[in-house]
Amino acid sequence: MNTSHWIWYPGDFEIYHGMLQNFSREERGFIWPAYYHLDDCRKHVRFTREYDLEKEETVTVYANCLGYYRINDVKKRFGEPVVCGPGKQKFEIYAGMPAGVPSVRIEGETIISDRGWMADDFVSNPVPVGYNEIYTRREQDPSVWVYDEKEYLPTEVHEDETGVLFVFETELTAILKAEFPEGFREMTLCYGESETEARDTVNCYYSQTLHAPEDEIIRRAFRYVFVPDAHKDEISIKAVHQYVDIPVRAAFSSSDALINKIWDVAVWTFQLCSGIFFIDGVKRDRWIWSGDAYQSYFVNQYLMFDEDINRRTLWALIGNSPIRQHINTIVDYSMYWVIGILNHYRMTGDEEFVKAIYPRMAEMMDFLGGQLDENGFIVGREGDWIFVDWADMDKTGAICAEQMLLAMCYRTMAQADELVKGDGSAWEKKYEALTAQIEKFYWNEEKGAYIDSFSSGKNSVTRHANIFAILFGFADDERKELLMKNVIENDEIPQITTPYFKFYELEAMCAMGRFGAVKAMMESYWGGMLSQGAVTFWEEFDPEKKPEEQYEMYGDPFGKSFCHAWAASPIYLLGRYFAGxxxxxxxxxxxxxxxxxxxxxxxxxxxxxxxxxxxxxxxxxxxxxxxxxxxxxxxxxxxxxxxxxxxxxxxxx
Amino acid sequence: MNTSHWIWYPGDFEIYHGMLQNFSREERGFIWPAYYHLDDCRKHVRFTREYDLEKEETVTVYANCLGYYRINDVKKRFGEPVVCGPGKQKFEIYAGMPAGVPSVRIEGETIISDRGWMADDFVSNPVPVGYNEIYTRREQDPSVWVYDEKEYLPTEVHEDETGVLFVFETELTAILKAEFPEGFREMTLCYGESETEARDTVNCYYSQTLHAPEDEIIRRAFRYVFVPDAHKDEISIKAVHQYVDIPVRAAFSSSDALINKIWDVAVWTFQLCSGIFFIDGVKRDRWIWSGDAYQSYFVNQYLMFDEDINRRTLWALIGNSPIRQHINTIVDYSMYWVIGILNHYRMTGDEEFVKAIYPRMAEMMDFLGGQLDENGFIVGREGDWIFVDWADMDKTGAICAEQMLLAMCYRTMAQADELVKGDGSAWEKKYEALTAQIEKFYWNEEKGAYIDSFSSGKNSVTRHANIFAILFGFADDERKELLMKNVIENDEIPQITTPYFKFYELEAMCAMGRFGAVKAMMESYWGGMLSQGAVTFWEEFDPEKKPEEQYEMYGDPFGKSFCHAWAASPIYLLGRYFAGxxxxxxxxxxxxxxxxxxxxxxxxxxxxxxxxxxxxxxxxxxxxxxxxxxxxxxxxxxxxxxxxxxxxxxxxx
Incomplete structure (x- = not known):
């Protein structure tokens, strides 16, 4: 980083674009902002640095916002070259803006905006600035994300008495461009991830009536576009696919054609869901969910190895100070956020990031620490959502899976403290104490498994905590095999019903060497989607259901997302456990x-x-x-x- | 309020426009944002209410932002009429926007957006919505303030070999409109509160070179405009004065022509400084300073009696939660903010406002309470500014004037608790305890005065705390006379040098019946400005200085504000003490x-x-x-x- 970068208060860029991301969910003619609190970034920041110049040089400070700056207490205007030096040069830049990410860019010879600058918000202590390798050119504005674009023409056009259907080769996140060879008349574009959805002009998720040829059409996710009551000579469309160009670095082929196809479709699914941030799905929700993102970190590691999308997602999830609510309102999602930083660090060795986000980790640990019971277990407060999974689970009092995540947070903090302060032993002790408590309160010798809740007295066993015990290593090898027998391979224990938690179960099975069973699951579950025509993997799939029954979810006839990040898990499993x-x-x-x-x-x-x-x-x-x-x-x-x-x-x- | 209003989260409107206000200071081609932390308002809020309809009615929800709403859990689009009822109607409106004040307006028969609605930000408990009588029409947008406008033509136009000077009858806050009868050529507009400033094309505060006839010219404060190297036939200008139309409700005339003139000029000065908020000055700073605003509340009470500008200013000053810094970084200014609410309440009986802002008062008292010493006295923390006044004062440790303000905060909270909780006795006790401590630590029997600091051992006396003792009633009648003799009328005690604190001294003199002396001061100080040609009253005036020496302040050749709110104090003194x-x-x-x-x-x-x-x-x-x-x-x-x-x-x- 020895070229000039746009710089901002660390996190501001991601918090701002994260807010926009969470404001981008569209449904049937309206925007559905996330149901939880959303922060904007700081609107008023200061950048400071001192230089000692050997000789005179000319420097220009550019800004995407209002303000001014001082060199040695003399006020200067943005955008005007200033000769300064030799000698000590104290810079203070004041940057404010009502909307966007207040940012500056400094161009001199030795004086440039790089990571040596400090930022503060007039209250906080100065911290190293935020920056991004994407924003290095003067004409850029960090408040604006410019997508890469690729044009797609429909591969098929079908006309019948009801209208004209355009089919694209796969799902896209694109802006449609329409032309009207016979002159404009009012028409309605009905989008669908499926043909069925696009043809359902009443219930399809997105539709837009064009009242004028220049009507703005926003970016949407779709594969099919149906224009009712139109002929194919009247309208032609193309799709400008907008995406973040993150190169795929992995490749896979095997003797198994079905698995090869699953790989390809998983890759495209994951690419679509990897934009500025890891989002859950491209049609819906387009929100940044911490639990979903946590799984994406694993897939990213084996597919794109893109460090910046991890960082962007982690900053966006934590939002601005203070923490007033769990991430996505979900207690476990706050903890996945913490643990996700450990994953990122282990993958990348990204010390700079850990140091930058460390104060927010500490703040989150304080927030979590405020809701521990007398045993040191985390319990929900009013307004908190103890999720774990959509499953019938005994959630009375402190529950086991949450404590296991908390223990992993302590482990993460031990590593972070080691890095930042040189000593992680305080958190390591907490980890030891908590794992001992988990053993004492949740391990049930009679059942040979971890129970969900001890306070209810029901001693009920579900898969979730037991999967975590295998994955996070709370169980030793002998006990792991016991858990496989008593829980994972025990049909009396209710099955995991969501692909979300299936991710962890399949990983546990891989870790325990059940490769054949995992491959069989890939073939039946992911292969099952392919056999029903999937070009991207779905939020959920029930092989028992016919294709025409697949669209409904959450009580909405087209509620199911047909391109969902968590469905890309075969990438990770193949890389981590089959390539090994x-x-x-x-x-x-x-x-x-x-x-x-x-x-x-x-x-x-x-x-x-x-x-x-x-x-x-x-x-x-x-x-x-x-x-x-x-x-x-x-x-x-x-x-x-x-x-x-x-x-x-x-x-x- | 039984018509439909735009509604928002309480305080958001004022916080957002307050941020814009604090981003509006211009100086020599750049914007100088305030040097302290500035909050933006919430960007994502929810509005809720339940109705029980006797019969069906049609309702339309309008928004200035993105989002949607639900009636009985069924999603609806903004802007589309919906028939609902009869029976229970549960409304939940989700409103988000990246920039501005997320607001909605509901039009039905019985269902309208009035103060019966509640707002929350997805974390806070629902509270009654914010609204403003100014925003009642559908076509309005609470993110936009529309000023009233009045056109002024120059009253004089002078041309000489250096250029052409336009003189307006008085100071304005206006957008200039230029015409070029002989065709456009590049010209520079140089503004001045004084002719000297306008003619100083290098050092004048505002100047703008027009590169094209349609160049946008922003709102600025000025009386004079000089266009160098131009002839009067080449350019004609008019000024579109933009102001907030707050009617003046007072009138004054007396047998004393000078005082009558002082009244008139004070009124215009105060009107110019009373915009969306009480600001300090119109050329500079255009910021909302809590200490200045506190004095404006007094003048407002006797001149305009406008309740809403008080409310707007108080909300803007406190900003968004959490409180991380003293208002304007100044400890005394935080306390004036609290006390200002007492003044507003006593003036207006505005229970609704006190109840709405009460949580922020409590938050401020917690913030102040976090910096008390073992005697219960408030002391500065790192980054705090213990201001009181620009005066040579012993500021060692806890100082007297700050404790007196703190005592008045306790008194304010006693009143607020009385209103909100029905019992203010807890704060009344704190008040009693603190006043006893003030008496014990600061009253110096030997000097017959309050000392500034007890911890330094210097026992030095300045006017400030002793003025507060008179005004706030810490001294009884007998002691007040003693303070007049030993301090106020004692030439050995350094004089107050700022018009800011002169306000309090003059009030104390009035309160103690020194009417002749106060009138004499008006004649010499305010009359002195008039004799030097003032059309608005100045930030500061030294009668000893010649007119050409009056422009400089803060080391800037034109740094002094020539229209400053605190200079309007004669209005208050005349109404409160002469009309009585x-x-x-x-x-x-x-x-x-x-x-x-x-x-x-x-x-x-x-x-x-x-x-x-x-x-x-x-x-x-x-x-x-x-x-x-x-x-x-x-x-x-x-x-x-x-x-x-x-x-x-x-x-x-």
């Missing part, structure tokens, strides 16, 4: 490749790691693994092989 | 008229009271007093006369 790539130390300083070569006959795939790529390839006879970076160890057939950068390791299968 | 009108009970339920007929030979004046007017008139022989409302008592010549509405009381002088 896992980090052992922060930022892949060391990592392990432990391919599962039994389930697939052949596989040829590449996954990103920090700073490079790892390819894993096997055919009927040979396994070949290559890493472009150091630190890797291939673990296979009871042996370990050091992966030297650029040097393939080959072994018989 | 004072309220005895909240909202003038009872009030006293005690004219001071000795200082002026004749006087004929009218001043507002709650709901009416009181006229006080005397000539050489007779005094006539009339009130349009009940509750008044004339106290004169040792007698009391009941003032019955509309019935003049006459007595010999």
């Amino acid at each position: 790539i896992s980090l052992a130390d922060t930022a892949y300083k060391s990592f392990v490749v432990k391919p599962e070569t039994e389930t697939f006959e052949t596989m040829n795939c590449t996954f990103p790691v920090k700073g490079g790529l790892v390819s894993v390839k096997w055919d009927e006879k040979m396994l070949t693994v290559e890493s472009s970076v150091a630190g890797g160890t291939l673990v296979y057939g009871g042996k370990k092989y050091v992966l030297e950068p650029g040097k393939p390791v080959q072994t018989t299968k | 009108i004072s309220l005895a009970d909240t909202a003038y339920k009872s009030f006293v008229v005690k004219p001071e007929t000795e200082t002026f030979e004749t006087m004929n004046c009218t001043f507002p009271v709650k709901g009416g007017l009181v006229s006080v008139k005397w000539d050489e022989k007779m005094l006539t007093v009339e009130s349009s409302v009940a509750g008044g008592t004339l106290v004169y010549g040792g007698k009391k006369y009941v003032l019955e509405p509309g019935k003049p009381v006459q007595t010999t002088k």
